[in-house]
Amino acid sequence: xxxxxxxxxxxxxxxxxxxxxxxxxxxxxxxxxxxxxxxxxxxxxxxxxxxxxxxxxxxxxxxxxxxxxxxxxxxxxxxxxxxxxxxxxxxxxxxxxxxxxxxxxxxxxxxxxxxxxxxxxxxxxxxxxxxxxxxxxxxxxxxxxxxxxxxxxxxxxxxxxxxxxxxxxxxxxxxxxxxxxxxxxxxxxxxxxxxxxxxxxxxxxxxxxxxxxxxxxxxxxxxxxxxxxxxxxxxxxxxxxxxxxxxxxxxxxxxxxxxxxxxxxxxxxxxxxxxxxxxxxxxxxxxxxxxxxxxxxxxxxxxxxxxxxxxxxxxxxxxxxxxxxxxxxxxxxxxxxxxxxxxxxxxxxxxxxxxxxxxxxxxxxxxxxxxxxxxxxxxxxxxxxxxxxxxxxxxxxxxxxxxxxxxxxxxxxxxxxxxxxxxxxxxxxxxxxxxxxxxxxxxxxxxxxxxxxxxxxxxxxxxxxxxxxxxxxxxxxxxxxxxxxxxxxxxxxxxxxxxxxxxxxxxxxxxxxxxxxxxxxxxxxxxxxxxxxxxxxxxxxxxxxxxxxxxxxxxxxxxxx
Ligand code: GLN
Numbered sequence: 001x002x003x004x005x006x007x008x009x010x011x012x013x014x015x016x017x018x019x020x021x022x023x024x025x026x027x028x029x030x031x032x033x034x035x036x037x038x039x040x041x042x043x044x045x046x047x048x049x050x051x052x053x054x055x056x057x058x059x060x061x062x063x064x065x066x067x068x069x070x071x072x073x074x075x076x077x078x079x080x081x082x083x084x085x086x087x088x089x090x091x092x093x094x095x096x097x098x099x100x101x102x103x104x105x106x107x108x109x110x111x112x113x114x115x116x117x118x119x120x121x122x123x124x125x126x127x128x129x130x131x132x133x134x135x136x137x138x139x140x141x142x143x144x145x146x147x148x149x150x151x152x153x154x155x156x157x158x159x160x161x162x163x164x165x166x167x168x169x170x171x172x173x174x175x176x177x178x179x180x181x182x183x184x185x186x187x188x189x190x191x192x193x194x195x196x197x198x199x200x201x202x203x204x205x206x207x208x209x210x211x212x213x214x215x216x217x218x219x220x221x222x223x224x225x226x227x228x229x230x231x232x233x234x235x236x237x238x239x240x241x242x243x244x245x246x247x248x249x250x251x252x253x254x255x256x257x258x259x260x261x262x263x264x265x266x267x268x269x270x271x272x273x274x275x276x277x278x279x280x281x282x283x284x285x286x287x288x289x290x291x292x293x294x295x296x297x298x299x300x301x302x303x304x305x306x307x308x309x310x311x312x313x314x315x316x317x318x319x320x321x322x323x324x325x326x327x328x329x330x331x332x333x334x335x336x337x338x339x340x341x342x343x344x345x346x347x348x349x350x351x352x353x354x355x356x357x358x359x360x361x362x363x364x365x366x367x368x369x370x371x372x373x374x375x376x377x378x379x380x381x382x383x384x385x386x387x388x389x390x391x392x393x394x395x396x397x398x399x400x401x402x403x404x405x406x407x408x409x410x411x412x413x414x415x416x417x418x419x420x421x422x423x424x425x426x427x428x429x430x431x432x433x434x435x436x437x438x439x440x441x442x443x444x445x446x447x448x449x450x451x452x453x454x455x456x457x458x459x460x461x462x463x464x465x466x467x468x469x470x471x472x473x474x475x476x477x478x479x480x481x482x483x484x485x486x487x488x489x490x491x492x493x494x495x496x497x498x499x500x501x502x503x504x505x506x507x508x509x510x511x512x513x514x515x516x517x518x519x520x521x522x523x524x525x526x527x528x529x530x531x532x533x534x535x536x537x538x539x540x541x542x543x544x545x546x547x548x549x550x551x552x553x554x555x556x557x558x559x560x561x
Pocket of ligand 1: 190191194217237239240241
């Protein structure tokens with residue numbers, strides 16, 4: 001049964017309900033180690049709650065032998081030192097993909113030319129020619145990012161069989177840097193959803209617990225990196241689709257500033273919010289990918305001419321870290337994100353992360369973003385409105401599925417009725433409604449006004465702080481099917497991320513802890529937010545945070561069994 005269609009007024013009134021936050025002031029004693037101790041004992045005092053985090057050294061969660069390291073750099077080193085061939089590396093990933101894919105289902109299409117391309121890299125190594133920075137690196141690409149000679153469906157039946165004649169700019173840049181596209185990853189249809197259950201083809205499973213969702217809409221890209229089916233991957237983030245799955249799957253996810261990466265070749269969902277982002281198993285890998293795909297593109301008028309720094313080179317090696325590497329960094333913890341309606345284990349992980357940042361020398365205070373809860377309904381009105389216009393191009397004439405019909409209007413109508421899934425139809429109806437004469441002022445215009453407020457509240461908070469922190473999602477990964485018939489509950493799960501897209505600023509999610517659930521705990525991600533074009537700052541902080549985190553190993557049980 002497709003979910004019932006809700007009108008935007010209902011959406012506006014309901015969306016706020018589960019997020020009536022009562023701010024819980026964080027009272028920290030002056031001594032950080034005492035604070036940590038107190039925080040832990042407060043957590044264990046609450047341990048009747050099954051989701052309270054355990055950070056005891058004897059905890060059931062496996063401990064970290066060494067901090068996450070760059071897979072990209074280690075591949076490069078193995079190739080240059082001739083310890084391994086690109087073909088050998090590709091074979092290892094393809095083998096793991098073959099073994100894990102029946103359970104995980106991350107990919108909609110796996111490239112047939114991976115081994116051939118890897119052998120080409122080996123020939124370059126043999127000849128002593130210069131290698132691109134991503135030579136031999138296997139990358140998964142979300143299926144709404146166009147790839148020449150490979151299907152690109154955006155997770156929709158309406159584009160089944162569509163093979164673009166061109167590569168998206170981001171894909172072209174990755175290929176020019178030597179990367180090998182391993183395949184196209186599963187996603188909610190056109191990016192509308194938070195679980196991959198909205199895919200027209202299959203549901204991806206979370207490698208941490210295959211009965212749970214990987215998050216979405218870039219769930220396939222996150223699960224593929226988590227299950228080590230590829231080294232890194234591209235996703236897209238309109239309202240959190242890179243950050244929420246990164247949190248659910250225990251990987252690093254980066255949503256760049258709007259305009260940092262060209263959208264040319266990214267299937268438009270909500271053009272004023274869409275960005276291409278990336279996933280990796282370490283912060284440094286996301287920095288390297290960001291470097292490869294950033295920059296102005298004459299095919300995307302909204303892409304920025306802002307200079308691209310060498311993101312990866314600002315990351316300090318762990319051996320060079322002094323005891324207070326974040327000394328003086330002003331961190332604002334968003335009060336509205338750590339109150340009622342948020343899983344206690346998640347809140348606990350975020351507060352522990354705040355303490356960890358303090359131990360590294362940062363000054364953490366609570367900040368309030370007054371318009372925070374308005375962001376969710378405003379996002380759904382704006383995103384649906386833009387989608388209703390963007391998706392009009394799928395008419396059965398230009399691409400993909402075409403219905404048989406005697407009249408042109410039926411051809412359009414039937415092709416769309418057959419090709420689009422229920423969530424996409426609901427969004428098109430909601431968006432058309434919000435834009436229609438008589439309702440425009442009440443919905444679309446008001447949502448734009450809220451967007452202005454959101455931008456201003458982020459600007460104010462980021463004028464006083466270097467970064468803001470929050471959870472990336474109000475809960476860890478939930479069960480497949482749990483929210484599939486309750487669109488409002490699903491939308492409410494986007495509360496932590498949508499404001500960042502409305503403000504157009506960058507955000508990085510890095511694994512920060514576990515809550516109970518699944519076989520070995522479920523990962524939780526810390527969202528770090530900075531001002532526009534401050535990705536370098538985010539990556540530096542994220543890298544230090546990740547390299548100094550103790551007792552965590554972000555390898556899903558599927559790979560250690
Ligand atoms: N879950 C949100 C939505 O359905 C965000 C999606 C996205 O970022 N692509 O719109």
